[in-house]
Amino acid sequence: MDYSETPETTQLRDMLRRFVEKEMPREAAARWDSDNAFPREVFDRLASLGVMGLTVPEEYGGAGRDIVSTMIVIEELSRRSLAVSVPYIMAACYAGMNLVEFGSEEQKRELLPRVAQGTLMFAYGLTEPDVGADLASVKTRAQRVGDRVVVNGAKRFCSGAGICDYIFTLVRSGDEQDRYRNLSVVLIAPDAPGVSITPINSMGMKGAATTDVTFDNVEIPASQIFGGDAGWHQGWNMLIGSGLDVEKLEVAAVATGVATAALEDAWTYAHERKQFNKLIGEYQSIRHKLADMKTQLHAAKLMLYHAAGMANRHQRCAVETSMTKLFAAEAAKAIALECQTIHGAYGYVKEVAVERYVRDALLIPIMGGSSAIQRNNIYKWTEAGL
């Protein structure tokens, strides 16, 4: 098995690196973090590179479904700032991937060209105040009334609700007894009457601010049932469909991006900072830390691009993507914390980027299915022969 880059992926990575250096300087990344701001003008310039359409088939105006390339974009953007990489995921993956997999033909024709142009973003409205890992127990209700759907309930930690075009909202569309069957996904515009959005002051992942969202008798046309009429009561299948495998990889790509940035900064610092008349990078204990982190990161990247290759080829990869999410997330957390240690006291102050990498990295094992949930699934699905 060979996971080395092709001339095309190297070209894409180089293009992204040039974009990041020019359009996303370090000072700007620090400012987006402290202001919890989404730099839409940078996002628009990113769209002009043509990378939004990497998840969209050519017949709908995209570049073709290419999961490996999508991961390269997420990784390179995350290496500088989640304020751009998370909105990219909201566009190319939350909107693009889900529409390709489960949108009705009408929704694909209307919305996929907008994904490719960079003018459509979905926020995920899955989690609720009483619902975390156990998503099948959502309480937000949707009722069909003629050609309308009425939604009541509340979502929590809905990131990017304030900047998205639609909240991809998991709702209970029938009897609670039949918990896996009676779920649907509906698309709700954040400015629809009856929608209220309140920011949550979270530790990291600034830019696509996370929020509480309430729906008070929100009425939407039935055409906003995801998947059209055929999608009603199909929410669970949409959630556990192959889109979920790619979703785990998106988080893993954020992890390798953040960890790469942290390690690069720590490596540089070790060659700048002197104590006891020696560069700290001359001490074996620091060199071993750097070597261990480089090894961990290399392993995480191999897992990421191996699993992304499988997803590209539509191979079954539920176990591989869970192992990748678990390993990359825990590696990123460990690497960010170790890099902070190498920076000593300076790793603890806002002006030094590693402080942000730590805050961002601490989220990665929590979101997109926690490490415990990945472990449960790796065991369960392996036993089941998947």
Ligand SMILES: Cc1cc2nc3c(=O)[nH]c(=O)nc-3n(C[C@H](O)[C@H](O)[C@H](O)COP(=O)(O)OP(=O)(O)OC[C@H]3O[C@@H](n4cnc5c(N)ncnc54)[C@H](O)[C@@H]3O)c2cc1C
């Ligand atoms: C900054 C931020 C942004 C987020 N963005 C979004 C978003 O955009 N959209 C969205 O829908 N959600 C989002 N989330 C929510 C996130 O996906 C959830 O936090 C996550 O799914 C876990 O849910 P929970 O925190 O309620 O934990 P719980 O499910 O309540 O779990 C609590 C603890 O118990 C463990 N646990 C739970 N069940 C089991 C089990 N069966 N076996 C072993 N251990 C278990 C968990 O691993 C965890 O350690 C975000 C969260 C944060 C912090």
